[in-house]
Amino acid sequence: MNFELTTVQHHWRDLAHDFAQQAIRPRAAQLDRDSMVPYDILAQMAELGFMGMTLPEAYGGRGGDFVGYCLALEEISRADTGVAITMEAHISLGCAPLAVYGSAEQKERFLAPCASGKRLWAFGLTEEQAGTDAGGTQTTAELRGEQWVINGAKKWITNGGTEITAGVTVMCRTGTRPNGKPELTAIIVPQDTAGYTRGPAYDKLGWRSSDQRPLHFADCAVPQQHLLGERGRGFAQFLSTLDAGRVAVGALAVGLAQACLDEALARAKTRQQFGKSIGEFQAIQFKLADMAMEIELARLMVLKAAWMRDTGLPYSKEASMAKVFASEAAKRAADQAMQIWGGEGFMNESAVARYWRQVKINEIGEGTSEINRQIIGRMLLAEG
Ligand SMILES: Cc1cc2nc3c(=O)[nH]c(=O)nc-3n(C[C@H](O)[C@H](O)[C@H](O)COP(=O)(O)OP(=O)(O)OC[C@H]3O[C@@H](n4cnc5c(N)ncnc54)[C@H](O)[C@@H]3O)c2cc1C
Numbered sequence: 001m002n003f004e005l006t007t008v009q010h011h012w013r014d015l016a017h018d019f020a021q022q023a024i025r026p027r028a029a030q031l032d033r034d035s036m037v038p039y040d041i042l043a044q045m046a047e048l049g050f051m052g053m054t055l056p057e058a059y060g061g062r063g064g065d066f067v068g069y070c071l072a073l074e075e076i077s078r079a080d081t082g083v084a085i086t087m088e089a090h091i092s093l094g095c096a097p098l099a100v101y102g103s104a105e106q107k108e109r110f111l112a113p114c115a116s117g118k119r120l121w122a123f124g125l126t127e128e129q130a131g132t133d134a135g136g137t138q139t140t141a142e143l144r145g146e147q148w149v150i151n152g153a154k155k156w157i158t159n160g161g162t163e164i165t166a167g168v169t170v171m172c173r174t175g176t177r178p179n180g181k182p183e184l185t186a187i188i189v190p191q192d193t194a195g196y197t198r199g200p201a202y203d204k205l206g207w208r209s210s211d212q213r214p215l216h217f218a219d220c221a222v223p224q225q226h227l228l229g230e231r232g233r234g235f236a237q238f239l240s241t242l243d244a245g246r247v248a249v250g251a252l253a254v255g256l257a258q259a260c261l262d263e264a265l266a267r268a269k270t271r272q273q274f275g276k277s278i279g280e281f282q283a284i285q286f287k288l289a290d291m292a293m294e295i296e297l298a299r300l301m302v303l304k305a306a307w308m309r310d311t312g313l314p315y316s317k318e319a320s321m322a323k324v325f326a327s328e329a330a331k332r333a334a335d336q337a338m339q340i341w342g343g344e345g346f347m348n349e350s351a352v353a354r355y356w357r358q359v360k361i362n363e364i365g366e367g368t369s370e371i372n373r374q375i376i377g378r379m380l381l382a383e384g
Contacts, residue, residue, distance in 0.1 A: 005067070005071070006068075008064070008065075008068060009065070009067055009068040009071055012053070012064065012068040012069075012071055012072045013068070013071040013072065013074075013075060015048060015072075016050065016071065016072035016073075016074075016075035016076055017075040017078075019044070019045070019048060019050075019076075020075045020076045020078060020079035020080075021079060023041060023044060024038075024041055024076065024079035024080045024083055025078075025079035025080065027041070027080075028079060028080035028082075028083075028209070028351075028354070029349070029351070029354065031080060031082065031083075031208065031209035032080075032082065032208045032209060032354055032358075033208075035201070035203070035204075035208045035209070036209060037086065037162055037163075037209060037210065037211050038083065038209060039162075039163060039164065041083060042083075042086065042117065042120075042164070043118075045076075045083075045087065045117060046116055046117030046118055049062045050072055050076070050087060050117070051087060051090060051091070051116065051117020052091070052095070052114075052115040052116050052117050053068065053069045053072060053091060054066060054069045054091060054096070055091065055095050055096070055099055055111070055115040056099055056107075056111075056115065059099070059107055059108070059111045059112045059115040060112055060115040060116040061095075061099075061115035061116070065306075065310045066244070066247065066306040066307075066309045066310050067303055067306045067307055067310055069091070069248070069251075069306070070247065070248060070250075070251035070302055070303060070306045071251075071303075073087065073088055073248055073251040073252055073255065074251045074252075074254050074255035074258065074299070074302075075255060076255065077251065077252040077253075077254075077255025077256050077259075078255040078256070078258045078259045078262070079255075079259070080209055081206070081207065081252055081255065081256045081259075081358050082206070082207045082208055082209030082210045082358070083209055083210070084252050084255060085158060085207050085210045085252060085365075086120070086158070086159060086162075086209075086210045086211070087117075088245070088248045088249065088251075088252060089122065089123070089158035089159050089210075090114070090117065090120045090121060090122075090159055091248075092241070092244050092245040092248045093122070093123035093158070093241060093245055093366075094114065094120065094121030094122050094123050094159060094168075094169070095111060095114050095115060095121050096241060096244060097123065097169055097186065097228060097229075097237060097241050098110055098111040098114075098121065098169070098188075098228070099111055099115075100237075100240075101186070101228050101229035101237055102228060102229075103225075105225070106188065106225075106226075106228065110166070110167060110188055110190070113166055114166055118164070119164050119165065119166035120159045120162055120164050120165045120166065121159070121165070121166055121167060121168070121169070122157050122158060122159040122160045122165060122167070122168040122169070123157070123158075123168065123169050123241070124154035124157045124160065124168045124169065124170045124171065124215055125137075125154070125171045125238060126154060126155050126156055126157070127139060127152070127153060127154055127155055128153065128155055132367075132368060132370075132371050134171070134235070134238065135181065135182060135184070135235065136182075137171050137172065137173050137182060137184055138152055138173065139151065139152025139153065139154065139170065139171070139172050139173065139217060140152060140172060140173045140174075141170075141172035141173070141174050141185065141187050142174075143174070143224065144221075146223065146224045147221040147222060147223060147224060148172075148174075148187050148221070148222050148223075148224060148226060148227065149219055149220065149221045150170060150172055150187065150189065150195070150196075150217040150219075150220040150221075150222070151217055151218060151219060151220070152172070152217050153214060153215065153216050153217065154168075154170065154214065154215040155214050155215075156202065156212045156213075156214075157212060157213060157214070157215050158210060158211065158212050159210070159211055160198055160211065160212065160213040160214075160215050161198035161199075161201065161211055161213040161215075162211045165191055165211075166190065166191055167188060167189055167190040167191050167193075168189050168191075168215060169186050169187070169188055169189075169228055170186070170187050170188075170189050170215075170217070171184055171185075171186055171234050171238060172184070172185055172186075172187050172234070173185075174231060174232065175232075177232075183231070183232045184232070184234035184235045184238075185227060185230075185231050185232060185233070185234045186227070186228040186229060186233075186234040186237055186238070187222060187226055187227055187228065188222065188226040188227075188228050189217070189220065189222055189226070190222075193220055193221075193222055194220065194221070195217060195218050195219045195220030195221065196215070196216070196217055196220045197215075197216045197218075198213045198214070198215055198216070199213050199214035199215075199216065200213065201213050205357050205358070205360065205361070206357050206358030206359070206360065206361050207358065207361055242366055242367060243309075243315065243316050243319045244309060244319070245366045246319040246320060246322070246323040246366055246367060246372070247302060247305045247306050247309065247315070247318075247319045247322055247323070249323055249326075249327070249362055249365060249366050250298065250301065250302040250305070250319075250322040250323045250325075250326035250327070251302050251306075251326075252362060253298065253323075253326035253327045253329070253330040253359070253362040254295060254298050254299045254302055254326050254330070256330050256333075256334070256355060256358060256359055256362070257291070257294070257295045257298065257326070257329055257330035257333040257334075257359075258295055259351070259355055260291065260330070260333040260334050260336070260337035260352065260355050260359075261288070261291045261292060261295060261333060261337070263337050263341070263351050263352050263355070264287070264288060264291060264333075264336065264337040264340045264341070264352075265279075265288060267340050267341050267344075267345075268284050268288060268340055271342075278340070284340060287336045287339065287340060288340075290332075290336070291332075291333045291336055291337070294329040294332065294333065295329065295333065297325070297329070298322070298325055298326035298329045298330070299326075301318070301321060301322040301325055301326065302322045302326055304318060304322070305318040305319045305321070305322040316375065316379065317375070317376055317379040317380075320367070320372035320373075320375045320376050321372075321376055323362075323366070323367065323372055324363075324369050324372045324373060324376070326362070327359075327362035327363045327369065328363065328369065330359050330362055331359050331360065331362075331363065333359075334352065334355045334356045334358075334359040335356070337352045337355065337356075338352045338353065338356050
């Protein structure tokens, strides 16, 4: 077993660390307060190659591996997890399905402007009645002549309405199977298509420097060639997309947990009570030790799942395990960081208060902890 990173992986991690600490972290509190998507930061990230890390070089991406991508996501999330989800949703949810299932023509037209990160792409699955139960999709796409005509609405779609979003892949019901289950198909909708509109951005507890909106489709017609992959394979495509997404969300959680430990350590060294720094009390040392151990374990789980993906091994179970453990460890880390900061941590201007608000979403987005535990349990039973 070899835990050493390659030179390229080191490069991405160090580049992400330095950029995130210098250009993102000092602005994170303001971005959170103002609910601002930082377009200048995203442009710099595109320039440095982060926004296309795992996407094919032939279309302007960097062709990197998943381990390097997770290392970079962790560092960016450590500085601002909202910026990290913009990158993650763009690469893992938006562009990766275009890269994997798109035709040469679709890749040229839709992936190429996005793989460098100059433009963003979104993935629209969730609806009012289709959250965890994604099979409950109500949005329809009907083939009329040579066009797919889409009607329905999506909810909470990340990068759905930024100034640089080029389009969205929408999960649609294109029929009913003989067994009564819906036939789900992914369809590409460019941003300027008639009949496609976006609602206002949501006011959220966390990820406030990222963009989430409702999407509306009213007789929105796109050419037949905008079908992504195969008709009726949308559900299978989305399950595979989410496996990778879960590992990446795990990396976001590890980065946020690390930021909590960074803050906790700084406070433990400087806060004086009873004539000494609180870090000298064993109660505080135990909290720091628990945080560090859990972060180390979560990081290893994320990187192992990423390595399995890079190696071509099945990794669905490990992806779910990494996401559940990392998101829950991050929540515990945020809680302990605030405890170490005491009343000062409860003040809205403190970083740990921001982390405490932001951390929860990791247990919900891209599959809740409950559904991931069910996936793990089912796979264990199938193996046994
Ligand atoms: C900020 C944000 C960004 C998002 N970005 C995107 C995006 O880019 N694209 C996209 O398509 N979606 C996106 N989503 C949607 C996200 O993936 C869903 O919120 C998530 O899948 C859970 O669905 P839900 O919120 O409707 O919860 P529900 O499905 O209503 O679940 C509520 C509770 O019931 C539990 N539950 C449900 N079914 C079961 C079951 N069978 N067994 C046990 N427990 C169950 C859940 O675990 C949860 O605890 C985003 C959401 C948020 C909040």
